[in-house]
Structure formats: structure tokens, C-alpha cells
Amino acid sequence: MNANNKKKELPKETITKLNSFSIEEARGFTIERLYEIEIIIDDIILNFFKSKNSWEFKKIILNGNILDFGKKIKILSGLEIINNKLADKLRRISSIRNSCAHAEINIVHELKIFSDDASKEEREANYSKKRLDVMKSNGKIEEKLLIELLIEFSQFYIELKDNLFSIRFKQSSNQTFEND
Numbered sequence: 001m002n003a004n005n006k007k008k009e010l011p012k013e014t015i016t017k018l019n020s021f022s023i024e025e026a027r028g029f030t031i032e033r034l035y036e037i038e039i040i041i042d043d044i045i046l047n048f049f050k051s052k053n054s055w056e057f058k059k060i061i062l063n064g065n066i067l068d069f070g071k072k073i074k075i076l077s078g079l080e081i082i083n084n085k086l087a088d089k090l091r092r093i094s095s096i097r098n099s100c101a102h103a104e105i106n107i108v109h110e111l112k113i114f115s116d117d118a119s120k121e122e123r124e125a126n127y128s129k130k131r132l133d134v135m136k137s138n139g140k141i142e143e144k145l146l147i148e149l150l151i152e153f154s155q156f157y158i159e160l161k162d163n164l165f166s167i168r169f170k171q172s173s174n175q176t177f178e179n180d
Helices: 013-021 021-050 053-063 068-078 084-102 121-124 146-172
Strands: 105-109 128-135 141-145
Touching: 013 146, 021 053, 021 068, 021 084, 021 128, 021 146, 068 084, 068 121, 084 146, 128 146
Parallel strands: none
Antiparallel strands: 105 128, 128 141
């Protein structure tokens, strides 16, 4: 994995904030950020087709009830606006969002014995864990820590938003649709 493909490390403060999210906050966080990504995707599709009725095209054709997120990814791939790697990342961030939005999240309290010199952060970080059961594409259920999914989601969100804005900028500059 080269430096360009490496996921961006999140600041410790961000991880602490993500770890403090309630179940409702985690759901809202992933839903809202994927919606932001979808708005950019809608703009890219809209700009590609340059419809004379752009408002109607966006409100009717690109409406999430008509054309879901997965189909929008297929459109971008089919038009060769994005490559398979970027499409896979978009699918993964959507999968994480769906897991956070729909899976039951369990809070598991773990009893741990700490030495007297253990920090307050260490004690709080290990007190309770939010876990959820995620169904894999093969139908198997796998238990995941919510914080791990939120970190992965955040890393993809930052990367995808940058990549999609770059594509949108290239469109408006009439450049080619190359991406990482």
C-alpha cells in the first residue's frame, strides 16, 4: 500500500469524540455524512448529463426513492467517472452507514482491574463498549465494535469527499475524469 492509498489517521480528539457518541449520535453522524457524499454524487451525475431541466432531473430522477445510492455508484462506474477502487470505497461507507442505522447496538460493560497508575482515559475507554451485529455480504453475522466502524467511516468520508470534490471540480473545468 503506497502513501496515496493509506487511510488518513484521525486525530486523537476526533477518536475520543467518536467514542463518546451515544447510539443515536452515531446513527445521525453516519446518515448525515453519507447524505453529504450523495449530494456531491448527484451534482456529478447532473453535471455529466447537463439536463436543460436540471432542477426536475435532480428532484425526480436522482431522488433517493427512485435511484438509490448503490445505483448512483453504478452510474458513475458505468460512465467511467470513477474507478472500481473508488466505487468499492463508496459501497463500504454505505454499508457502514446501513449497519449503524439499522443494526441493533448493544452496550457491553467489561470489568477490568487497573493498576493504581492507570490513567483516567484508559479507565473510561475500557469501561463499556458499543457493539453491533453486522451481516456480511455472504450472509454471515459478525460482531463489530461501533468505534471501529465509526473510525473507518470517518477515514473513508474524508477521502471520498476530497476525491468527489476533485471530480466535480474537473467537470466544471472540462478536464478528464481521472481519480485515484
